[in-house]
Amino acid sequence: MPNRIKFGKWEAVALLINAISTKLYLYYPRMTVEDAGTAGWILSIYVSLVTLMIFTVLIRLYKRFEGMDILEVSEICGGKVLKTLTGLITVGVLFYLTVITIREFSEDMKVISLPTSPLSFVMLFFIAGMIIGGFLGLEAIVRYHAILVPIISIAYILILIGAVKLMDISNIYPILGTGAYDIFGKGFFRISVFGDILMLFLIVPSIGSYKNVKRIGYTAIGFSSVFLTMGSLAYILSFPYPSNLEPFLPMYQMTRLITYGRFFQRIESVFVFIWATAALMYLTANFYFMVYVLSRIFDMKYIRPLIMPCAIIVFSTAFVPQNLVSVLNIETNIFNKLIWVITFGYVGLILIFANLRERAKRRSEKDETEA
Numbered sequence: 212m213p214n215r216i217k218f219g220k221w222e223a224v225a226l227l228i229n230a231i232s233t234k235l236y237l238y239y240p241r242m243t244v245e246d247a248g249t250a251g252w253i254l255s256i257y258v259s260l261v262t263l264m265i266f267t268v269l270i271r272l273y274k275r276f277e278g279m280d281i282l283e284v285s286e287i288c289g290g291k292v293l294k295t296l297t298g299l300i301t302v303g304v305l306f307y308l309t310v311i312t313i314r315e316f317s318e319d320m321k322v323i324s325l326p327t328s329p330l331s332f333v334m335l336f337f338i339a340g341m342i343i344g345g346f347l348g349l350e351a352i353v354r355y356h357a358i359l360v361p362i363i364s365i366a367y368i369l370i371l372i373g374a375v376k377l378m379d380i381s382n383i384y385p386i387l388g389t390g391a392y393d394i395f396g397k398g399f400f401r402i403s404v405f406g407d408i409l410m411l412f413l414i415v416p417s418i419g420s421y422k423n424v425k426r427i428g429y430t431a432i433g434f435s436s437v438f439l440t441m442g443s444l445a446y447i448l449s450f451p452y453p454s455n456l457e458p459f460l461p462m463y464q465m466t467r468l469i470t471y472g473r474f475f476q477r478i479e480s481v482f483v484f485i486w487a488t489a490a491l492m493y494l495t496a497n498f499y500f501m502v503y504v505l506s507r508i509f510d511m512k513y514i515r516p517l518i519m520p521c522a523i524i525v526f527s528t529a530f531v532p533q534n535l536v537s538v539l540n541i542e543t544n545i546f547n548k549l550i551w552v553i554t555f556g557y558v559g560l561i562l563i564f565a566n567l568r569e570r571a572k573r574r575s576e577k578d579e580t581e582a
Contacts, residue, residue, distance in 0.1 A: 216417050220427050222353040223411070223418055225360035226496060227431035230407035232438045233493045235367075236486040237315055239404065239439060240446035240461040242543050246398060249452045250388030252444035254398045259436030262405040265555050266432060270425050272562035273412075275569055277421040281412040281558060282507055288565040297561065298508040304409065304553055305501035309494060310528045311542055313337050316490040318535040319460055323483060330530075337494055338526050344495030345502055345518040349417070352496055359488060366485050367438065370462075371445050373469040373478060378448035388452075403547045404439070405432060406554040413500055498525065 243251030276284050285297035317334040325333055344352050387394065411428055418424055442462060446455060449465050466482040502521050506514040532538045 216348075216350050217419065218350060218353050218417055219357075220418070220423055220430075222357045223414060223423075223427045224430050224434070225356040226353050226414070227408065227411060227427070228434050228438075229356055229360050229363070229489055229492055230410055230496060231405055231431065231435035233312075233489050234404060235439060235442045236462055236482075236489060237312075237319070237460070238539060238543060240443045241456065242401075242547065243443045244447060244452065244455050245543075246389075246401065247394045248388030249383050249385060249447060250394055251447055252383070252440055253386075253388070254394050254401065255436075255440040255443045257394060257398055258401045258404060259432070259440065261399060262402050262408075262436075263429070263432055265402065265559075266408065266428055269555065269559055269562060270428060272559065272566055273424070274421055275566055276562075277424075278416060278419075280415045281409075281561065282504070284565050285561050288561055288568055293561075295508055297557075298504050300553060300557065301409070301413070301504050302501055302508070304406075304550065305497050305504070306525070306528075307546070308407075309341075309497045309501060309525050310531075311538060311546065312490070312497070313341075313494055313525065314529040314532060315535070315538050315542065316487075316494070317529070318538065319463075320483075320487065322459070322535075323463065323479075334526065334529060337491060338522055340491045341495050341498040341525075342518060342522050345499050345522075346515060349414075349499060349503075352492075352499055356492055356496070359492065363485050363489055364438070366481065368441075370466055370469070370478065370482060371441055374445055374449055374465055377465065377468055378445065379451070380448065382448050382451050383444075400548045400551065402555065403550040405435070406546075406550040408432065409554045409558070410496070410500060412558060413504070498522070 240251070243254050247254040273284075276287070279287075281301070282294050282298055286294040289296075313334060317330055317337060321328060321330055321333045408428065408431070411424065411431070415424055418427060446461050446465055449455075449468070450461075455461070463479055463482055463486070466479045469478045498521070502514050502517045505517055505521070511517070532541065
């Protein structure tokens with residue numbers, strides 16, 4: 212269980228960076244273009260700054276509850292009932308993320324590398340990885356992140372460098388794209404892209420002090436913001452608007468165009484490896500936390516009995532969307548516009564009420580002492 216496991220700041224940062232930045236390989240660059248046109252990179256910066264401000268408020272509210280995860284804070288705020296409600300909401304979010312992501316990655320992998328294979332066959336590889344990760348536990352998951360995330364990050368930066376010759380600075384004009392309202396008004400709801408920061412409030416007992424939690428949060432959001440903005444800007448510079456609204460897997464399509472002479476071609480094969488590795492790690496972490504929180508709801512001592520049933524449910528539910536287009540619509544138009552309500556809004560309300568309750572409790576104790 213995570214409250215018995217301790218790991219370092221880098222492991223936690225790597226876990227969160229991968230969770231947030233995985234969207235780069237799926238839809239994020241195209242989504243920013245759909246929202247703000249040639250100003251998609253400005254939208255990315257704006258969303259990152261808003262997220263940092265909101266996180267600053269949340270982390271200050273959390274200061275009184277050092278060493279407690281969000282379920283324990285909920286129990287302080289509203290007892291067993293609120294703890295159960297928070298657990299169910301968290302499980303719902305993680306389940307939704309796991310189902311949508313595994314379907315999307317499997318569909319994409321099938322299109323790119325395994326066109327004649329059944330979708331269920333492709334999906335089984337991810338399911339197997341999630342099951343193995345669940346049995347190995349949180350410590351193994353974060354250690355793998357600590358090793359592989361730097362390699363993935365370096366490969367990603369090299370791909371962006373390789374795409375420089377494709378870029379045209381004139382593609383960023385007009386600077387404000389489709390307008391300031393699309394960037395700073397509608398764009399606010401895209402803070403949901405950073406919704407995976409919810410994981411931070413689940414691994415708090417494993418991290419240690421409040422200062423560690425604060426540093427990890429800021430570092431993860433900072434690095435992820437840089438990666439997301441770089442990806443969006445590189446994509447906009449490489450493909451003129453509005454033709455950049457069309458490509459399937461935007462980063463993959465950009466990588467396909469990278470060639471250096473006769474010896475460095477088909478760079479996308481490296482991209483697929485990076486993409487699949489990041490996806491598997493993300494799905495494994497999501498699945499583990501989903502099962503872990505579920506075990507906390509039912510006060511189970513061990514999570515292993517839940518792993519196989521949950522994996523079967525995820526596998527079955529992933530076939531509910533009709534096709535890849537349906538999955539993409541759900542991802543961009545529902546999840547990435549509404550999930551911030553839970554990740555930031557609901558967590559914020561819990562922390563506010565928990566602080567008020569703690570303050571009232573201390574005031575009551577002070578009055579009793581004086582009396």
